[in-house]
Amino acid sequence: MRDIFKLLKEGNKPSLLAGIVNTIIAILKGIAFFFTGNVAMFAETLHSLGDAANQFFVFIGSALSRKAPTPQFPNGFGRVVNLVCLGAVIIVAIMSYEAIKEGWHHVMNPTESGGFIINLSVLGIAIILELGVLYKAGKEILHEAGIEKGGLAPLTMGFTNLKKAKPATKLVFMEDLVATAGGILAFIAVLLAHFFNLLVAEGIASIMIGLMMFYVVGRVFLENARGAIGETDEEMLNHIAHIVAMDSDVKDIQQIEVIKEGEFLHVQVTAEVNPSHTLEYIDDIRDRLMKIILNQKGVQDVLISFDEDDGIRTWKGSNETNNIEEFSSKLPE
Template sequence: MGEFFRLLKGGNKPSLIAAIVNTIIAALKGGAFFLTGNVAMFAEMMHSIGDAANQFFVFIGSALSKKAPTPKFPNGFGRLVNLVCLGAVILVGILSYETIKEGWHHIQHPAESTGVAISLIVLGIGIILETVVLYKAGKEILHDVGVKGTSFLSPLTTSIAHLKRAKPATKLVFMEDLVATSGGVLAFVAVLISHFTGFLQAEGIASIMIGLMMFYVVGKVFLDNARGALGETDEQMLVHIALIVSENEQVKDIQELEVIKEGEFLHVKLVAEIDPTLTFAQLDDIRDVLKDLILSQQGVTDVIISFDEDDGVQDWTHKDARTVLKTHD
């Protein structure tokens, strides 16, 4: 049990903050829905419940994924966060379906809701809190990829361009809260339209739109984490490592290079071609230099390096590395 709580300290902080905030928001929206019967509020309540549960699971999964390898699991637990995310999106998918179904029912049988002021106040609070969580998640993404924001709004703007390189847990939080914030604004507008124009179906339409946005997150997160659970090649980091390795004058060519992403961690396997006249002592020094260099790259946790004699055929060129790296950027 002591180890479990120690691991929790290393869990993804944005997901924990998001889970706590969404629990509070879900409680507020739940109370407002029972008082007003507002269908848009129901959709937002379901969304916040799904986000809170999802993010709690992700926090625990991200913490447990940092558990050290054991004799039974020698490759470690890095992919556990991907498996947890896959399980968590199932819950969101169910809530998405219920949200769309309730919205469709309201369109077919519109009913006027009460307590407009309560709905607007709760939705307004939710939008503000979700925006704060979104901002923090955006800052974490910029930190993950080593990018400095150029303005106060960078966590909300620049982070989107680097979303693919973010940690799975942080990426999930950002996407869910982006949809949650947008959904809150949509529900807010729907309540105003319904109240001032008498177009009661607006709340049902908003509910369906929120449900569809939730389904989008489900699909996106599922595909991303399915690739992670299988062991996905990090192409951008592969090219980056190939570039820095090829700059070592002792490395004549790169025969094989693998950069496998498991959860938040990267595992590197390198086969480099070296001058066959070098001594074992020299090869050992080269190996140490390359290992330290690769391990210093963000996210890399282990490296396997082996050497082969230079065959005189160039498989990897410095120019090719720069071209591919620029393309991925």
């Protein structure tokens, strides 16, 4: 039990915060829908429920993914977070379908709902809370990308640096971006229905919220399916290849792999060295390279093997210092 709590402390903090906030929001929206019958509020209740369930699952998955490798699972549990995210999108997909179905029913049979002040108050509170979570997730994205900026940067730069974020942080940011946009849509729909008697606006808003949720489902599914299979991190592969090629004792690189599993990277390198070196000297080379590579962001383990230099250049990169500095500046240790 102590080990479980220790792992949970290592879980993704933005997803835990988002799960708690969305649970509170879902309760508020559910109460508002119960008293008003507003279909846009119904869609928003489903949206917040789906987000809350997702984010709690992701928090647990991100914590379990940090479990140390065991003899039975020597490669570790890094892909657990991807598998959990794949399961979590099923919940969002179901909620998306229900939101679209209910919205379409309201468009075909528009009915007036009451509780104008209640709806606006709850949606206003929800939008503010969602923006807070979105800001926190954006700040975490910038931190994971090696960018330390305050102000509006987490909101303006969060989306552009999304690819550099961990799967859990990425999911939270995307879900809360859609949740904030959905809350604003529902807010506008309530105003249109009340002041202009456009009752179908609430149904249209519900359909649009459902479609946005489906967009998140598609993006999250594709990205985590690649992560569950194990994909190459091209940027880090080039970065680490230049680090290895820069070493004065490395004559060539036969093969290099950088596989991304969840939040972690597994590196495998086969380098060519001078065949006249002793085993002790080669072991020193291995220790030196392993220390440098393990200090790179996200690298969990490294396997380095050596072969004698065959005089045929396999690695087509460059050993020039300016290229190495360029990669190092992009990917902080």
